[in-house]
Every structure is written in C-alpha cells, then in structure tokens.
Amino acid sequence: MTKQELFEQIRKKKSFLCVGLDTDVKKIPKHLLRYEDPQFEFNREIVDATHGYVIAYKPNLAFYEAEGVKGWAAFEKTVKYIKETYPEIFVIADAKRGDILNTSSLYARAFFEILPCDAMTVAPYMGEDSVSPFLGYPGKWVVLLDLTSNKGSFNFQHMVNAATGKELYQEVLIQSQDWGSKENMMYVVGATQATKLADIRQIVPNHFLLVPGVGAQGGSLAEVAEYGMNADCGLIVNSSREIIYASEENFALEAAKVAYHKYQQPMESILREKGLI
C-alpha cells in the first residue's frame, strides 16, 4: 500500500484509527471458547463490527505465540481474513523483530511473502542491516520502534549522544532515513510522550507515525493530533484493550461503539479542523 493510498483511506473513512488485536484467550468472552479457533472468531467479529471506523489493524504476535501452534494459525487466519475481506485496510504485524541480515530476511519472507501483512514493527537496536531486509518489498512497510509508550523508554531512548547532542530516539530517526523512505518506513511514537512529537516532526516532517498508548496507557488524542499531524495526516493512532475489551456481552457491538464515539468521531472533527477532509 502506498502512502497516498493510506491517506485516501483516511479521508474516505474520516479516521486514522488502528485497532490493536491483542487477543488474549484469557480475556475474550467465554462463549467463544466453544469455537474451534476462539482467537480468530473473536478477531473476525471485532473486524466485521469495526472496519468502517478503522484504517488499520495491528495484531500483536505475543498474544498468538502464547497459544503455540494454535495461536500462530489464528494469527495467519486473521491476517488473511482482513486482507481478503477488507483489502483496503492496512495490516501491521506487531512483532518487534530485528536480527542479523540473513535472519531478518527470513522474517520478511514470513510476514510479507507467506502472509499478506502490509507492515511490521521492527526494533532498531541492531542497526541498518537488521532493518533493511524488510525494505525490499514494494508497498510493504517497516514500522521502526522509536520512542515507545512504556516506562522503560526512559532507560535508553533519551540517552544524549556526546558527539551530536541528539537523544537516541532522535538518532534513530536521523540515521534510519537513509535506510528507507517516507514510502516504506514509519515510526512508533508513544502517545504518552506526545509533547515530543513536535521535536520528532522537525526531523521527520513527512513520515507516518504509528502512535500507541492512547486509551489504556493514558495518552491524549487531542495532544497527539496537535503536535503530530501533518498535511497527509501522518498519524495512525492505535487503541487496543479499550476497544476490543469494551464489554463482555455484545463485545463486537460495544467495540464498534467505542471505536466510533471515542475515536472516529473526534478524529473526524480533528481532520475537519485541520482542513484535511
């Protein structure tokens, strides 16, 4: 999917919402456990109910790997179901991979050739050759971890480089721009550090940013839009638990309500205010 196609979808749906499919079998409604593949069934119902308010889904691999082979099958079925049923929707495998070159190439094969994911999250610690194998697929994207939403982001990501005066997360932005382009690379910036978005936009004015941490983790949508939005929107805001676990009963309907009222509607207002729709 190109950057332009992504922006067109945002304009059409008047939304820049991504729903995180953090599907924990211990948290899904009990009545789903009678299905052969409860994780997939949960996802399918969530996707069918919410797809009109959503431009992206982000299944997090941890929740599927925790179920072993069965979980991996549920992940595959989920990705294929979304891309076959709603091909315009952007699917991000939240895998946070990254390894030496020949190994990263295999992860790229797994997620971009065998599966039809549009993007995957990658960790930057091992540098360019751990990321570049993911960049060789036209229309596919790397979503590079940059400034994460968790407490541990303060351990290393704000470390100041003695040679340049830049913090590590800024170095990641600066250096990685030579690895890919704004057509195949985005960055993860946690909503809990929204005020940093202004600094980030100085370095990457035109790249898309994937912003988790709104909702359960406490980040603010208004702040994220204030500091992070650009002329192509440039934002994909993710919410997971708050939407998918909105209710035990009628979970899909309630998820759709939260997606609509708490995200799509405010997002539509913001996009109008900014003159993007």
Place this chain on the structure above:
Amino acid sequence: MTKQELFEQIRKKKSFLCVGLDTDVKKIPKHLLRYEDPQFEFNREIVDATHGYVIAYKPNLAFYEAEGVKGWAAFEKTVKYIKETYPEIFVIADAKRGDILNTSSLYARAFFEILPCDAMTVAPYMGEDSVSPFLGYPGKWVVLLDLTSNKGSFNFQHMVNAATGKELYQEVLIQSQDWGSKENMMYVVGATQATKLADIRQIVPNHFLLVPGVGAQGGSLAEVAEYGMNADCGLIVNSSREIIYASEENFALEAAKVAYHKYQQPMESILREKGLI
C-alpha cells in the same frame, strides 16, 4: 537451570559450544523433504549426532516462522525433543523479543510456561519493563542483546552517553544489572567484537555471555576465550551455519565432526589451559 549446573555441564562435556538451529528448509538436504516435518527431522538428527559436544542449542525463531504454522510446530517439537531426550542441555529460544510489560509477559508465558525453553534472547531498546517479565521464572534466563555481531551494531550500540561517557552497550550492561542477576541474565556479545570483551568483563565479571559470530561471521574462538573467559567459564559460544550445513550428504555426521574437531577439541584445550577442568 542454575549457573552452577551450567558450569558443571561445561566441565563434564569439556565444551562451551552452543549450536544454532537456524534450520532453513531451502538449505536442508533434499531427502528430508519427504518427511512430514523436515525441519524437525533435520534438527532431531543434528541434535542426536552432536549432543555429546554441546551444552546448548539455540533455535532461531525466524527460520520457523518463515514456514508459518508448520514451522511453529517444528520449533515446538524441537524444543520438547531436546528437553525430553537431553534434559541437561540448555535451550535458548533466539527470538529477540521485547515489548510493553503486559505483552512481554505473554511472550514469557509462551516460551517458559507452555514450552520448556531455558532462556530467550530479548532486545533492550524498550528498557526495564520490557525485560523484567522474563525474569520472574526460577531457573529461566534472559539473554539480553548487548553488542551484536553484525555491521549494524555500529549504528547505535557504540553511541557515547554525554552524561556518563559510556557507550550504549555499556549502559545496557550497567543498567540491566539492577533488573536481574548473574543467575538469570546473560548478554549477547558478538565474537566479531572480541576485543571489547575485556571492557565488558570490567562491568560484568561474573555473568555468562552468549557469543555468536564465530564461524560463518568470522569471529575467533581463541580471542573470545582470551578476553571473555572467567572462573566459571562464563562463555557460551554459538556456531550455526558452519556446523549444521557442514555437508549435504551425511549432514548429521559431518555436523558432529565439525562440532568435535573445530569446537569441542579446541574448547577442551582452552578449558585445560585456564585450569577449569
């Protein structure tokens, strides 16, 4: 497995070799493809042939995920086979995971509860709360990426902290010592940067180090031992491709020969020289 048990195994086998099970279905002998699970069959034969010279196996998840559900099943069968057949051998899931706390907890469940892995590799970029969920399992280990063997390690890992004068890989060693102990944390240090091992031993004199990059990637066993060995050996040296793809014909026998002649025998000499056996 405790640190003491690991050292006892090193003394018993006179080896500190780990074999990386980077099992690529495109590279394994063609006659194995008639088996229902060729990756597992390859691993089983490699393990049966080499276990006497080896203290650890390290299946790399990328090679299994590249085969989807079938690959995940092969990974699970491999781990279970090793732990059931050779329970003294240390099994490292080379997964390079790391995510926000609730997600890392699920990865820990997948690899340490559902599967009997002894250790897994974890990336440090997201900091303490992305690593700590893996540390709550007695006898299980985190192998934290520190100074990797690839070219991209020079992108960020050597960045000097303006506040402390330490490089990022040193900061990772220093800070992470408060997260775990030498009984549940090791570090990845690539053999291609062996001279840095002396500096690393200043910071973590007693921790085990997992050292990839000997063999196909060009690192030297003698140098690694010279700069990295401590009183409990403190080293697990990994070789993958050079051993498992030693030959197309009689692959398991040839793998065992390489493991024996190129690794176990020199390792025995080194352990004797250092007075550890």
